[in-house]
Amino acid sequence: MSAMTEDLRSDEEARADRLVRIGQPPRNRGEVLRKLVWILPWLVFLGAPVRDLLADHHTTSATAAGWVGLVAFTGTYLAVVFRTVGRPYSGWAVAALVAMMWVLAVALALSLGNSWLGLFVYVSVSCGVALPLSAAYWTIPLTTAAMMLAGWFVDDLDEAWGLFLVVLLVGYSMTGVRQLVRTTVELRKARATVAQLAANEERLRLARDLHDLLGHSLSLITLKSELAGRMLPDHPDKAAQQVADIEQVSRQALVDVREAVTGYRRPRLAGELAGAQVALTAAGVIADLPAEPDLTTVSEERESALAWALREATTNVVRHSGARRCVVELVRRQTLDGPTLELSVEDNGSGGSGKGPGNGLTGLGERLAKVGGSLEASRLKHGFRLVARVPAGTPPTSTDVGSPA
Template sequence: MTVERAPGDARTGPRRWGVLFAAVWLFYLLNPLEVAWSRRDTVAGWVGLVATVAFAAVYLTIFLALRFRRRPGGPFRPFEHRTTAAAALAVEVALAVVICLSLGQIGTATAVYLAVIAVMCLPGWWAWAGVGAILAATYLATLLVPGWEVDRGLLFGTGVAALAIWGLTMAINRNIELLRIREENARLALEEQRNSFARDLHDILGHSLTVITVKAELAQRLLPLDPERAGAELADVERLSRDALADVRRTVTGYRDLTLTGELARARAALRAAGIHADLPASVDAVPTRLRDLFAWTVREGVTNVIRHSHARTCTVTLTADTVEIGDDGSGAPQPDATDGHGLRGLRERAAAVGARVSTESTASGFRLRVVAR
């Protein structure tokens, strides 16, 4: 059986290479190891050898604990409990002291690792307090211990290493947070798309299915009494069901802008947003299938002009089997600009294609856009 691994799983590439990256920097402990090995005929040499190996092992253990305790996609943070972090750092400090006592100044190479551990383990200003204490202790040791010399390069390298690890940790956490924000935005966009899709389906099917149900029940009751009228009702049921199916297919394939029901729903929302009262039909059942695309474009063009130009308080859309009319109580005809010209010209072309006629009328009470099928 194949087991899927989550992103960032302990056995996947990114974490494995992270551990190898940490292990590479243990190269600088080779000098203490070499000195300890050269003194293996003494107790101090063996103590220094064991302490150095233990120091490297604890360092890797701390790094592994920080890496693998982190949730996949979660931030790179220090240990949750300060006592655990302090204990881990104290163990390394004790091992570093043992190395210095048994091997001499060569053991101060551990200062770099101690500073890095302080930044990784301790939160906030505690980390920098730890780094400062390590730098101060290393510097004072070179001044006070006979035979030791001040190593400014080591002090500089220790500070730079701590700063680099701190910056790397901040960059990792910020990138993770950015990815999390992007995922959340994508999730919200998908949720909004689903809600919009659900609203469109409701607008398309809600009323149609209700009317189909009522007409089917009526046809069933009329069948023994008036077969001719029952047949007419069943014909309406068939037409309504085909229209609803066509609207659903257009919605699923992304062509919602060509559905009359969808345009009416969007017109209601747009007019409400513009502060215009919308008087819209509750049903499109009277409109035959061949005219629904044209009437949908008419509603879009007419409502757009009302919102842009009319300064109206009310917009009314009227639908019949062969007519759609959009009227308002605004300031009359829209100003002739390029956009409106193209819109009405395109609407007339669409109307001519199905044998319909477009007319406009500007009166004292507002503006009317009417499309009538011949």
């Protein structure tokens, strides 16, 4: 996978980590401030109760009771919500605090008037954030109904209807946020598990390959070394033959190991197609890619050259083109020189900023030429097109594909 793809994944994972951190205890002062920024804007609905108390519409005792009730309600709300996105209270404690908010909202709205109906917004938020989903699904509409009844009691149904959708939908939206955070956490755990399983499978494959490559050779070398040691005093000529055999086996084992390592480092076209899908999607580019190709008649060296071409083309689209759409095609064609496998990558971007072919395209052309292929790169009226071709018949005589340009 190219460095650009890794950078895009890092950005995506950073955004996901910030989302997940909303539902976890703050680790430092910065995370505490971010949580407060996420929570405090909701306090805008407390403006009406504060204005009502400052307007001196009530008796002194009622005003004092209103301030006490408002402070208690706000403190309870902040405790419930902040602790829920930090270190949650136990189930019974949360239920008791939400019930206390519910009672305070009803009492304050009935005793002090319609300006206090906005408190039910916070009760709905607390139900959606803190209560189990099964309880939230019925307590949210119950809170909405209580708000409507309070509005009817204080003879201001217009204000109640104005808050109806706010109270109802804000609670359910909080349940959605909870499930989004939970899904993100589970997805990251699943991805980590898949990555671990893939790494374990790769280690097992490497162990099997090393055993198959070196097990027989090393056993043979050990056996012939013992024979040479026993023959050396009485039959030096036979011992010399055993030593020559040991050298030949060792050289062949070294060749096998080098070929195996080359195979591990060689990119595969199917893997690059999957990587291109991830990179383009993460960059906001609409990607149209083919299904997994049939490469039965294509040598590994030629497949590797096409894979390098796809990687370079994808990197150019993401980094330089500014494209919104990219189409990748992989087709077999019959030409005068025989069957050919053609890879084309076309985008609708600017085509980059350079006036001539860069080092990447030059290196691709050299790589494809080594396996009998060719490279074409051309600007279109609206975009850029790269076409890489390799023979799909007899494998090339040279297997030196080289390292990435």
